[in-house]
Amino acid sequence: GENVEQHPSTLSVQEGDSAVIKCTYSDSASNYFPWYKQELGKGPQLIIDIRSNVGEKKDQRIAVTLNKTAKHFSLHITETQPEDSAVYFCAASTGGFKTIFGAGTRLFVKA
Amino acid sequence: NAGVTQTPKFRILKIGQSMTLQCAQDMNHNYMYWYRQDPGMGLKLIYYSVGAGITDKGEVPNGYNVSRSTTEDFPLRLELAAPSQTSVYFCASSSPAGWGLNTEAFFGQGTRLTVV
Numbered sequence A: 001g002e003n004v005e006q007h008p009s010t011l012s013v014q015e016g017d018s019a020v021i022k023c024t025y026s027d028s029a030s031n032y033f034p035w036y037k038q039e040l041g042k043g044p045q046l047i048i049d050i051r052s053n054v055g056e057k058k059d060q061r062i063a064v065t066l067n068k069t070a071k072h073f074s075l076h077i078t079e080t081q082p083e084d085s086a087v088y089f090c091a092a093s094t095g096g097f098k099t100i101f102g103a104g105t106r107l108f109v110k111a
Numbered sequence B: 001n002a003g004v005t006q007t008p009k010f011r012i013l014k015i016g017q018s019m020t021l022q023c024a025q026d027m028n029h030n031y032m033y034w035y036r037q038d039p040g041m042g043l044k045l046i047y048y049s050v051g052a053g054i055t056d057k058g059e060v061p062n063g064y065n066v067s068r069s070t071t072e073d074f075p076l077r078l079e080l081a082a083p084s085q086t087s088v089y090f091c092a093s094s095s096p097a098g099w100g101l102n103t104e105a106f107f108g109q110g111t112r113l114t115v116v
Helices: none
Strands: A004-007 A010-014 A020-027 A032-038 A047-051 A055-058 A061-065 A073-078 A084-094 A098-101 A104-110 B003-006 B012-015 B019-025 B031-037 B043-051 B054-057 B062-067 B076-078 B088-094 B111-115
Touching: A004 A098, A020 A084, A020 A104, A020 B054, A032 A061, A047 A061, A055 B076, A073 A084, A098 B088, B019 B031, B019 B062, B019 B088, B019 B111, B043 B062
Parallel strands: A010 A104, B012 B111
Antiparallel strands: A004 A020, A020 A073, A032 A047, A032 A084, A055 A061, A061 A073, A084 A098, A084 A104, B003 B019, B019 B076, B031 B043, B031 B088, B043 B054, B062 B076, B088 B111
8 A cells, every 4th residue: 555654763963963854655646745743742743845846845944855756755954953853754645635644753953 | 723622631441441532623624634643653544524524434444433513523432442542642634725735734732542
C-alpha cells in the first residue's frame, strides 16, 4: 500500500545550525505535502505545506522542497533555536481524505 | 476561539470496558478525522467524516465506531477495549479549498488511553 518514509527518526543539532528532514512518498497521485510540528503533550500543528505545482516554499527560517519526479520532499530549518525542539511529521495527500503520515522525526536543538 | 476540543485528556480502561472519546470543533469544518498515534509511528486514520450523517472507515477501523449527527461533534466509540487500543488518540478537522484540494488539518490536544 501507499506509504511515506521519513528520515532520520532522531536528529540532534547545535543551536544555530541547520536541520534537514527528508521524506519519500509512494503514491504518485499525491498533490499536497504538509509538515506538522508536535510539541510535548500537544496535537500536531501545521508549520508549512506545499502543493505539487510548486518546487519550493519558504517561511522565514523554514523551507520545504519538493521533487515530484523522485517523489521526495524535505523540510529545512535554518538557524535552529531550542524552541524548535519537537517531533516533526511529514505527510502526503492525494486530495480526498487520504493523508499518509511519516513516522516522525524527533529534533533536539542543543543550546 | 477553541478550535478542536477533545475530552478526556487521559483515561485508563479495563479490558472489555467501553468508552466514548468526545471531539468538538467550532470552525464550521465539514471534514473531521480520528487518528491514533503509537510510539515511534505516524498517525493512522481510524475513521473520517465529510459532513453530518456521513462517516467512513480509515486504515485501522476495527474495534471502533463513530457517528456524526452534527457538523461540530464527532465522537469515537470503543467497544470491548483491548490492550492493543492503548494509544494516543487525536481528533482533527479541515475544510478543503476545493474538490480534491486538501488543506491544513487542525488537531485537538489528544486523549491518552491506556487499556489494562
